[in-house]
Amino acid sequence: NQVDGATIYGPSRFGKSSAVDHWVQTLLTQRYKNTLPMVVWSHIDSGGATSVGRFWASLLHASKHPLAKATRSPLSRQHMLMERWHSLALRGGGRFLILIIDEAQGMTQREWYWLVELHSLLEKERLRLCVFSVASLQFFDEPIGMAMVGGAHVAARFMLANERFHGIEGVDELATVMAGYDEGTEWPAQSGKSFTEGVATEAWSQGF
Numbered sequence: 001n002q003v004d005g006a007t008i009y010g011p012s013r014f015g016k017s018s019a020v021d022h023w024v025q026t027l028l029t030q031r032y033k034n035t036l037p038m039v040v041w042s043h044i045d046s047g048g049a050t051s052v053g054r055f056w057a058s059l060l061h062a063s064k065h066p067l068a069k070a071t072r073s074p075l076s077r078q079h080m081l082m083e084r085w086h087s088l089a090l091r092g093g094g095r096f097l098i099l100i101i102d103e104a105q106g107m108t109q110r111e112w113y114w115l116v117e118l119h120s121l122l123e124k125e126r127l128r129l130c131v132f133s134v135a136s137l138q139f140f141d142e143p144i145g146m147a148m149v150g151g152a153h154v155a156a157r158f159m160l161a162n163e164r165f166h167g168i169e170g171v172d173e174l175a176t177v178m179a180g181y182d183e184g185t186e187w188p189a190q191s192g193k194s195f196t197e198g199v200a201t202e203a204w205s206q207g208f
Contacts, residue, residue: 001161003130003160003161004119004128004129004130004131004157004158005130005131005132005133005157005158005159005160005161006130006131006132006133006158006159006160006161006162006163007104007132007133007134007135007158007159007161007162007163008132008133008134008135008162008163008164008165009134009135009136009137009162009163009164009165010136010137010164010165010166010167011136011137011167012136012137014165014166014167015165015167015168016102016134016165017042017102017103017134019165020040020100020102020134021040024038024100025038034092034093035092036092036096036098037088037089037091037092037094037096037097037098038097038098038099038100039059039062039063039085039088039097039098039099039100040062040100040102041058041059041062041099041100041101041102042062042102042103043101043102043103043104043106043107044102044103044106045058051074052074052114053073053074053077055111055114056074056077056078056080056081057069057077059081060077060080060081060084063081063084063085063088065080065081065084067080078118078121081118082118082121082122082125085097085122085127085129086125086127089127095126095127095128096127096128096130097122097127097128097129097130098129098130098131098132099129099130099131099132100131100132100134101131101132101133101134102134103134103135103136104133104134104135105135105136107133109154112154112158113154115131115154115158116153116154116157116158119131119157119158131158133158133159134165181194181195181196182194182195182196182197186198187199196208
C-alpha cells in the first residue's frame with residue numbers, strides 16, 4: 001500500500017512474538033511466491049540502546065552480520081549495516097527490505113530518531129525500508145504522543161497504518177493449534193511419540 005511503516009498491537013501473551021518468530025516469514029513467502037528480505041529485531045533482547053553505536057550494533061546482530069560484535073565506531077557500524085541490508089535486499093531480488101521490531105513499546109524516542117535517520121540514508125541509496133512495529137496494547141496511543149512531543153515525522157513515517165492483533169479467533173483456528181500437540185511433535189525426544197502420546201500415554205491408547 002506504499003506505506004513505510006505500520007503498527008500491529010495487541011494484549012500481552014496473545015502470541016504476537018510467536019507469530020513473528022514462527023509464522024510471518026512463511027505466510028509472506030506463500031503469499032508472494034518468494035522469500036522476502038526481512039530482519040526481525042526483538043527490542044527486548046537489546047535492552048534498549050543507550051547510544052547510537054549500540055543501536056547500530058543491535059540491528060547488525062538482528063541482521064546476522066558475522067562481525068556484529070566486533071568493536072567499531074558508530075559510523076563504521078552504520079556503514080556495515082547499510083551494506084548488509086543492501087545485500088539482503090538484492091538477495092531478495094529487489095531494492096526492498098522489511099524490518100520487524102518486536103516489543104516495540106520499549107523503543108525510546110532517540111531510537112526512533114536514529115531509525116528515521118537510517119530510513120532517510122537508505123532512501124538516498126534507493127533502498128525501500130518498510131518497518132512493522134509489533135507492540136503491546138498501550139502502544140496504540142504512541143503516534144499521538146510522539147507527535148505531541150515533536151516527533152510528528154516519526155509517527156508519519158512509521159505509524160500511519162495500524163492493525164490490531166487478535167490472536168486465536170474461532171474454533172477452527174484453535175483446532176489447528178491444538179492439533180500441533182498430536183502431530184509434528186515428539187516427546188520425549190527421539191521417542192517417535194507425539195507430545196500428547198508422550199504425556200498422556202494411556203489416554204492416547206484409548207483414542208484421546
